[in-house]
Amino acid sequence: MAARQTSSALQPPALSDAYPMANPGYGKRVAPDQLPRGASDFTLLPTRERYVAGFIDHLPEGASMSVKQLAKQLPLYGQQAISSALTALSVAGHLRRVRCPVGAGEETRWVFRTFWSRTARDNEWWATFLATETTTAQATPEAPSPTPNTPAPAPTAVPQQRTPPPRPETPLAPSTAETGPSPAYLALARLGRADHRLALSADDCAALEPRATEWLARGVSVDYLTSALTAGLPAAIDSPVGFLRHRLTTKTPPQLPTENTGSGTTAPTAPSLLVECTECGTPGPPEALPDGLCRPCRETHSKGPGDPSPAPAAAPDIKARMANLRNLLRSV
Numbered sequence: 001m002a003a004r005q006t007s008s009a010l011q012p013p014a015l016s017d018a019y020p021m022a023n024p025g026y027g028k029r030v031a032p033d034q035l036p037r038g039a040s041d042f043t044l045l046p047t048r049e050r051y052v053a054g055f056i057d058h059l060p061e062g063a064s065m066s067v068k069q070l071a072k073q074l075p076l077y078g079q080q081a082i083s084s085a086l087t088a089l090s091v092a093g094h095l096r097r098v099r100c101p102v103g104a105g106e107e108t109r110w111v112f113r114t115f116w117s118r119t120a121r122d123n124e125w126w127a128t129f130l131a132t133e134t135t136t137a138q139a140t141p142e143a144p145s146p147t148p149n150t151p152a153p154a155p156t157a158v159p160q161q162r163t164p165p166p167r168p169e170t171p172l173a174p175s176t177a178e179t180g181p182s183p184a185y186l187a188l189a190r191l192g193r194a195d196h197r198l199a200l201s202a203d204d205c206a207a208l209e210p211r212a213t214e215w216l217a218r219g220v221s222v223d224y225l226t227s228a229l230t231a232g233l234p235a236a237i238d239s240p241v242g243f244l245r246h247r248l249t250t251k252t253p254p255q256l257p258t259e260n261t262g263s264g265t266t267a268p269t270a271p272s273l274l275v276e277c278t279e280c281g282t283p284g285p286p287e288a289l290p291d292g293l294c295r296p297c298r299e300t301h302s303k304g305p306g307d308p309s310p311a312p313a314a315a316p317d318i319k320a321r322m323a324n325l326r327n328l329l330r331s332v
Helices: 047-057 067-073 079-091 123-132 183-189 202-217 222-230 240-250 295-302 318-330
Strands: 027-030 095-102 109-116 274-276
Touching (some): 047 079, 067 079, 079 095, 079 295, 095 123, 183 202, 183 222, 202 222, 202 240, 222 240
Parallel strands (some): 027 109
Antiparallel strands (some): 095 109, 095 274
């Protein structure tokens, strides 16, 4: 019967006050609903993993979880040993490394976090927890620093001045007071330049402007309006205004949905949280990385020392080979 390993065999070093913290949004994150600390924590783990787990468990929220920083604080093991210990802790259900999108739209950036649980969790618990974890953080502007409560300076006395008599208001010129022509009016006015058979006067453009405006209101562009009015023209047009009025009436386009309507367009979905393989860093959805490992690393980790491996080939008999060579040379 295997003896139960006790946590007193190897105690992790005391946490240094100078332990580096990760950048805001990165580093260690404590998972919820953990059991309180006790003497039996991590007793089922091997010595190295129990040593590393005890140190990580006492790190504060937001502490750096890189292998390099952990190896600096744990002098008994190097970076390779720390990396292997983190992989074992991930398989045991104590941690998951994830990538979280922060921000929205073009301001989205990925942050790297390590969720830690003193209580070992199975894959279903981690998948449910990571699925409900908030993946986007609302950017909150920093509060302005409080200014000291100093009394406002007293206003300086200004001698009373004479105000000049008000000038009579001059009306604005019609060219500056009125807005320019509408896009529909401009499109109709340019038809004569595209084809001389569709030359319109100013009164003709004003008469057809409401119908052309209705086309633009249905979601078509000015180029579409121009192409529809100039396509397939007859050889001779006696009345350009009558011809265009007929086309604007009989070829009215259907109502197109605008960009703001949600019937035809769907809002872009925010990127979801991704789990990183603790061994190689390959990202993927939580359900695709059970035990926090990708498939190749999981297959490699599952091959323990007890797995059957091919026996090493026997060392070749050098003397027998040399004797065989001598016999071959003598027969030549």
